[in-house]
Amino acid sequence: MRVYITGVAGFLGSHLCDGALAKGWTVHGIDNLFRGRSQHMPKSEKFTFEQLDLCGDIAALSASIQTFKPDIILHYGAINGTEYFYDRPFEVLDTNVMATINLLKAIEACEHKPKRIAYASSSEVYGEYPDNIPSAETDITRLDIHSIRDSYAAAKSIGDFYVRMFAEQYDIEWTLLRIFNAYGGRMDASKFGQVVPEFVKRALFEEDFTIIGDGLHTRAFCHVDDHVRMVLTLVTSEEGVGVFNIGNDEEITMLHLAKEVHKVVGREFAPIHLPKRSNDPLRRQPDMTKTWAITGPCQISLREGLTYTAEYYREQ
Ligand SMILES: NC(=O)c1ccc[n+]([C@@H]2O[C@H](COP(=O)([O-])OP(=O)(O)OC[C@H]3O[C@@H](n4cnc5c(N)ncnc54)[C@H](O)[C@@H]3O)[C@@H](O)[C@H]2O)c1
Numbered sequence: 001m002r003v004y005i006t007g008v009a010g011f012l013g014s015h016l017c018d019g020a021l022a023k024g025w026t027v028h029g030i031d032n033l034f035r036g037r038s039q040h041m042p043k044s045e046k047f048t049f050e051q052l053d054l055c056g057d058i059a060a061l062s063a064s065i066q067t068f069k070p071d072i073i074l075h076y077g078a079i080n081g082t083e084y085f086y087d088r089p090f091e092v093l094d095t096n097v098m099a100t101i102n103l104l105k106a107i108e109a110c111e112h113k114p115k116r117i118a119y120a121s122s123s124e125v126y127g128e129y130p131d132n133i134p135s136a137e138t139d140i141t142r143l144d145i146h147s148i149r150d151s152y153a154a155a156k157s158i159g160d161f162y163v164r165m166f167a168e169q170y171d172i173e174w175t176l177l178r179i180f181n182a183y184g185g186r187m188d189a190s191k192f193g194q195v196v197p198e199f200v201k202r203a204l205f206e207e208d209f210t211i212i213g214d215g216l217h218t219r220a221f222c223h224v225d226d227h228v229r230m231v232l233t234l235v236t237s238e239e240g241v242g243v244f245n246i247g248n249d250e251e252i253t254m255l256h257l258a259k260e261v262h263k264v265v266g267r268e269f270a271p272i273h274l275p276k277r278s279n280d281p282l283r284r285q286p287d288m289t290k291t292w293a294i295t296g297p298c299q300i301s302l303r304e305g306l307t308y309t310a311e312y313y314r315e316q
Helices: 010-023 058-068 080-086 087-106 150-170 195-205 225-233 255-263 291-295 302-315
Strands: 003-004 026-031 049-050 072-075 116-122 173-179 209-212 218-220 244-248 252-254 271-274
Touching: 003 010, 003 058, 010 026, 010 072, 010 225, 026 058, 026 150, 049 218, 058 087, 072 087, 080 087, 080 150, 087 150, 116 150, 150 173, 173 225, 195 302, 209 255, 218 255, 225 291, 244 291, 252 255, 255 302
Parallel strands: 003 026, 003 072, 026 049, 072 116, 116 173, 173 244, 209 271
Antiparallel strands: 218 252
């Protein structure tokens, strides 16, 4: 199997790359190193890397795909990190839409077409007030022009449309991955990163432990090893065509997460609450019925996953 991964130096891209190599597949990855790090990428004869910007020269992108001739393209390259959605909304919208359009145009120009395209979409497309909790793949995507947070959700939603319409036109199989809060080692732990590494880093190394808002909003967290297993199973399965939630269905509050992190690192829990963010969804939980019928459920508990993650950041 030959897999082409965009965003390969990032958190999920690099773990997917490791997972694909462990299966004996051959991987070609690209990244512009906006947030990705070269040290995340493996040294393997079956892996090659090119520093390429998805928003750059389409001809270069096309040549890269045509030369490698992938069976599967995993499109994970994008600006991610909640603080960016608020801090640089136009850049998030523009980069993430353009990255997907350019990739599809690059594939269009290739004589070789992949058998499957899988796109890293997001739970954010279900909106601040999802139709249902847990949210199913059939739920309507909801965007709010008044919410700058939706800079990201809008791009992900447009990407869903583009990937599906393009793939159907060229008779390529498509998988839209609605990813709900993945976590693990190699995530950005800065303020532009995500909540689990931020909590772990703060609990391990900082004097004050801060939480945005009252901590009563909920999320459902999925360890990256479960993410990789589910995605690599779906993209090689005939039933894995369509829209799929990727995550864990255990809904917990941020306070619960913060307490678990403290237990794992052995620190007393004394949070300082910061003002809440605008348009931050109060609840987020995936309905995993459809995906788990193909992949089976998550295998790594929150406590185990947080322990691995804390070990990673301690070593760092
Ligand atoms: N981590 C999650 O919980 C989560 C949840 C929902 C969706 N996603 C999606 O999954 C994908 C990967 O997320 P992640 O958490 O690994 O983030 P990440 O930032 O670690 O990885 C994204 C990678 O894309 C690269 N990139 C950004 N812009 C690029 C461009 N113009 N050209 C080439 N490469 C570019 C970055 O350098 C980075 O290495 C993203 O598309 C993200 O939106 C992730």
